[in-house]
Amino acid sequence: MANETKGNWWIWRVFWILLGITAFEVGLGIVKPEFLMEQFLGTKIINHVFIILTLIKAAYIVMEFMHLGAETKSLRWTILLPAIILIPYLLFIILTEGGYAYMMM
Amino acid sequence: MEQTGENNGVAWQGGDRPYNASYGKLMMWFFLITDALTFSGFLAAYGFSRFKYPDIWPNPEDVFSHFPFLHGEHPLLFVALMTFILIMSSVTMVLAVNYGHKMQKNKVILWLSLTIFGGAIFLGSQAWEWGHFIHGDKGGISTQTEHVVHIAEGEKLASVYDLMGADGHDGTHHHFTVDQVITSLEANPQYNIRKANRMYLTNEDAIAYLRENATEVLLGANLKNNEYGHPLFADYFFFITGFHGFHVFSGVVILIVILINVIKGTYERRGHYEMVEKVGLYWHFVDLVWVFVFTFFYLV
CATH class of the missing domain: 1.20.58 (Methane Monooxygenase Hydroxylase; Chain G, domain 1)
Structure with missing residues (x-):
């Protein structure tokens, strides 16, 4: 270390x-x-x-x-990539949908 | 076979360590990734509801505006203190891990104990925050459209207790009916209401609005109703801060178990303090989640 x-x-x-x-x-x-x-x-x-x-x-x-x-480069990206890809994707989908739900009320 | 990063032609026969990390640490990291995605799901759901009800969602600074033993409005201060406590306990945790690498048992004991102390203080603060949230502050009146309106004095937020001439913190259980509130509004023309979309009505309009729409006087918060605004607001508050608090609680329990092992000399005999490092990862993750809860629940 x-x-x-x-x-x-x-x-x-x-x-x-x-x-x-x-x-x-x-x-x-x-x-x-x-x-x-x-x-x-x-x-x-x-x-x-x-x-x-x-x-x-x-x-x-x-x-x-x-x-x-x-840590090693491979471990670093194994941990970071799922978070970097999935979380913004989830937020984009859900927040856009929330905006439409507001418009449809 | 102690090989790191090179396969010597036997990569598919095991023995190669591309991550150069122990099994336990690797599994802790994988668990934390799944947990991070779980919390992201919760916060994204909170964002969905906030984007669905942008006009009537409560202002966090109207809700979390009190500090223990202090009177008056101090928005953000208490939760800033809680954030400070958690960051501080993260620092003591890194120090414990650091002294573990140096095999200094007594310093590990000292800093681990301080981390447990910090976690306990954080849990106590959260209990106070929940107690205050459940007991309520200013009161509100629910309407047929799931909107919650608040009592105001001119263009300034007042409370149901002010209007009714009662003390909200005298330890008794208060209950008011819509008719009582309307009668008081008629008798005290300086009071009016603020609608859920932050529009202030005049005293006469307020009385007419309440006669038409009001269903119930809300004091405090539970899973069905809350005085602060849309019912979902309290649901998310209880669920997300509760789930985080549960993580802190289990973190404290695990830290206590590890501390006992350190005192007994288990890791000294094992030759390394990696267990402290693994719990440290979990503890920092709990701090990390709080950083996001703090931003999305209290700041934004």
Whole structure:
């Protein structure tokens, strides 16, 4: 394991990144700046910002805390590909359908 | 045969390790992938209902706006604290795994114990959150069209308890009828209602609207009705945060079992602390799911 020689500093670095992003999200959620409230691709811009920040947090947790970044390339893609392909596909189908269900009411 | 990544012409006879990971770790990863897809299904279903009822879906910041022992409205603060607790317990978990690699038993015990402590605090916070959600806050009035309307004072959200001159947190079980609410609205013209689509009505319109449509005064939340808005909102809340809370709970139980093994020296004798690493994967996954629940239930 590569981490045996690395000490603990990298853990605290990831901690501060996760904490900083979460604090920023909460601040944004309380302030709700006016220029982020416009509609874009089916939802408000602020929601796109939240989703991107959430994906960054998820990447840090999976790659650093769960050591997936240090595993072999084949294992990394075996884990990531099903999620990367299936989850956006599922969301696209279901959310589009939800929009149509609204129009049909 | 200890070969890694090269097959020496015997790739189909076993002995080759293309992933270079142990059986246990690999199976934990495969389980986590299935679990991730399960949670994606739940959150996608939540998204479906939200896209189906965009005009009348409750605002999260109207629902989750309280902090233990503090008065007034503090949207997002409590759930931000819960997120912090879970991230913190993830950090203590990585530290435990890290000291496991270095075979430092006492430090593994210390950081594992702190992880269990963090998980327990998170579960307690979730219990408070559920209690508050079930007890309710401002009350609402259901209508024939499954919309829930709220009492307002001018253009500001008020509560059924304000209107009826009652204290919602005095420990007694309140019950109001639609007729009582209408009578109070007639006697207190400063109050009106906010419809499910966030439109404010005047006092007279509010009385006429309630006479026509109101079915029941809702205080609190259960699986059939909730005062916050569409019935599905509470169903998803209970189901998704409940399923996540169940993961945290089982995580805490597994961590306790592993901690006992560490204290007994099982892994010291085995020569490695890989079991701590495997539970660590599960624990980080629980944190990962919460990151998404936090975004899609509380922020968006």
